[in-house]
Structures are given as C-alpha cells and as structure tokens.
Amino acid sequence: MKFLPILFTTVSLLAAAPAVAHDEETLKEAPPGEPYVKVSDALPLPEFIPGLGTLFVDPETLPAGPFLAYDHDGKLSATVYMTPLEELQNGTAYDGLSIGSHTVSGVDIYYNAGHPGVDKPHAHVVLYHDADAKGRLAE
Known part of the structure; x- marks a missing residue:
C-alpha cells in the first residue's frame, strides 16, 4: 500500500497535464x-x-510512454503509461504525456514487477478509449 499515494499523484498529474x-x-x-515502433519488434x-x-x-x-494499445483488429483501444515507482518516489514527474485518443471511458492502474523494456517495478496506467476496449484487449 506504500505506493498508493504515488499512484494517486501519478493519476492526478496525468489528468491535469495538457495532452x-x-x-x-x-x-x-x-x-x-x-515515430512509433512495435514493441514486440524491439523487445522479447x-x-x-x-x-x-x-x-x-x-x-x-x-x-513512461505513451504505449498505444491496439486490439486484434488493429483498432486503438487504450493508451498505456509505465511509470517506474522508484523514479516517482525520487520526485520524477511525467508531465504533458500524449494520449492516443481524447475519448477515455475508463482507467485501470496496477503494479508490475518489471518486464523487458521497463525492467524496474512500475505502475501501469491504462486509459481505455471505449466501453468495449478492455474486453477486446483481454484475449
């Protein structure tokens, strides 16, 4: 629960920052x-x-990204940010992040222990761009 205040700050900054x-x-x-590249072409x-x-x-x-997330049909479904917890704790701010679409129907925030590309523990902040997006990205 120690990182909850950090996540709240992150979401507040994302919401307040101009796109x-x-x-x-x-x-x-x-x-x-x-300038976008497919993540799977650059990382394992x-x-x-x-x-x-x-x-x-x-x-x-x-x-931080943004990472543009597309469903199996190639439709933009979400914008994802990956903000390292250590950097947030040390005062790093991610201001003025772009978004894939100005329509946001929901937001998920969750912890990730690290993976290729963002190796350190970080928060995933996922902005879904329509009501069905989360379901289309699920499988």
Whole structure:
C-alpha cells in the first residue's frame, strides 16, 4: 500500500497535464506510423499481450510512454503509461504525456514487477478509449 499515494499523484498529474497535440485520426488504426515502433519488434515480448494488446511506442518517450494499445483488429483501444515507482518516489514527474485518443471511458492502474523494456517495478496506467476496449484487449 506504500505506493498508493504515488499512484494517486501519478493519476492526478496525468489528468491535469495538457495532452500533447497530435493527429488523432492517424493513431486510430495500427500501425500508427513514425515515430512509433512495435514493441514486440524491439523487445522479447509477444506481439499481442493479453490485457494490453499489440503495443507501439515512440522510443524517445520511454519509460513512461505513451504505449498505444491496439486490439486484434488493429483498432486503438487504450493508451498505456509505465511509470517506474522508484523514479516517482525520487520526485520524477511525467508531465504533458500524449494520449492516443481524447475519448477515455475508463482507467485501470496496477503494479508490475518489471518486464523487458521497463525492467524496474512500475505502475501501469491504462486509459481505455471505449466501453468495449478492455474486453477486446483481454484475449
């Protein structure tokens, strides 16, 4: 429970930060184009990760992202941030993070012990872009 205040701060910062401008239309379908790369092409991860989908990220925005999450049909379903807990505890702020879509129907936040690409313990902050997105990314 020690990281709950940190997660609350993270969500507050994400909600308060202005979204970086982008052409939302170009991100609706995979692949999103440059500067995004498919995470599974760059790291030893599966192409489709149950619960997150097929991920694309601009390497310049690591570790936080955004990671654009697409379902099996290539539809943008979520924007995911991966914020290392140690960096948050040390005062790092992730301001002005972009989003894949300005429509957000729900948010999940959960702990991850680390994986290729973001090796340290971190929080996944997942912004779902429509009511069915979580289900489409589940399997």
